[in-house]
Amino acid sequence: MNSATVRNLLVRGMLAGLAAGVLALLAAYFLGEPNVDKAIGFEAAHSHEHETEVFSRSLQSTGGLATGVLLYGVAFGGIAALAYCFALGRVGRFSPRATALLLSGCALLAVYVVPFLKYPANPPAVGDPDTIGRRTTLYFLMMLFGALLAIGVTVLGKRLAPRLGTWWATVAAVAAFAVLTGAAYALLPAFDEVPADFPATVLWRFRLSALGIQVVLWGAFGLVFGELAERLLNPRPAEAARPPAVTVPH
Template sequence: MMSVSVRALLVRGMLAGLAAGVLALITAYLLGEPHVDSAIAFEEAHSHDHGGGGEELVSRTMQATGGLATGILVYGVALGGIAALAFCVALGRVGRFGPRATAALLALGAFTAVFLVPFVKYPANPPAVGDPDTLDQRTALFFLMIALSVLLVIGAVILGKRLAPRLGNWNATVAAGAALAVAIGLAYAFLPAGDNVPEGFPATLLWEFRLSALAVQLVLWTGFGLVFGELAERLVVPKAARERQPDAAVTPAA
């Protein structure tokens, strides 16, 4: 394999994150924003009933356009860079996978560890859901769950690799997966709940909002895995080797 610098992969990871962020932005705007508008309407009606409400510091139009775009694109670029660094560590060390397969597995693992596992315990909520007085606590719990999830997934991968020589790849993977499921279950059981839906909030709206949040993350990580896999493949594997074997196994990046 040709020598590949971490910097080159990092740049491609950030570009792939930007491209994936554009796809996620379109998804969020088309699927998520209508539900946000409905939730805001519920919140305003609820606050008016109690004489509440306050001055809007940022217009809703700006939130749904410039604010949404900035947040998702910056998020995509940042996660793309971090994922590219993880790709440098994983390439050639987690099995005989080529760059595209490694990128796909990395994207799947990141989606599961960074979003899906925390999401099951602390699902995304639209405006008007959750007590404002507990916002800091709920935010801290969510990031704690992300940290635990990432550490547990990394631990499961390490456990599987250590068990493989004795149990074989399949049995080691099953054992590591079972240990991961038990550990995540314990985390779910012992961490406090953070979901308090106000009385009268439409259950269908809450469900659809959470589905749209799931769709945004799924599009983001799927797009990143596909785009970065292609960019990394072109960088890591010479053209002649790609023509002979499209997803040839490679050795670790320099």
């Protein structure tokens, strides 16, 4: 793949990331923010400390949220586009559109779902401030582990395919992914810092909305970027020129 194609895919990836970020922003605003407000209300009702807000809650839930999500969408879109350039043609004989969807699904699983199941997102009022540094480090460690493991089992599946066939090689790769992920879950420490009186419904809905936002983000990116990549790499043949219209004299 030449540098011009990589550059064009990078630009399209960032545009697709921006479009996906807009959809994720809507999902975050309508699904996530109501649960954040409920968690903040719980925290305010049970806290005796009065902290001065640097930014108002309305600014955080609108301008701050939009800035964070859209910048994240553009950044991850560019990174995903570069990963796509490497993966295209190496993971199987898939079309550019199918490769984009496959990459998005695998990235969602490896980079978000794997660490999320071990260290799920917590709303305000949940979590000990003294352990936030350790929890953040372990979360990013799980992200790195998931990404490297996804690459490793993909290589494993391709090497096993000539001997086992595509189906059983895929089964073996998925099984290896599940076993190694389970081992990591068992070895890494867990944190149970949810207050006993915190509403379980709010916690469940917050975590479900956090997962839903990521599904929207990655799913939209896969669809949009896949279409843009398909048009770039497999352009449609130009339509045959139509014969000029014949003017009939009156």
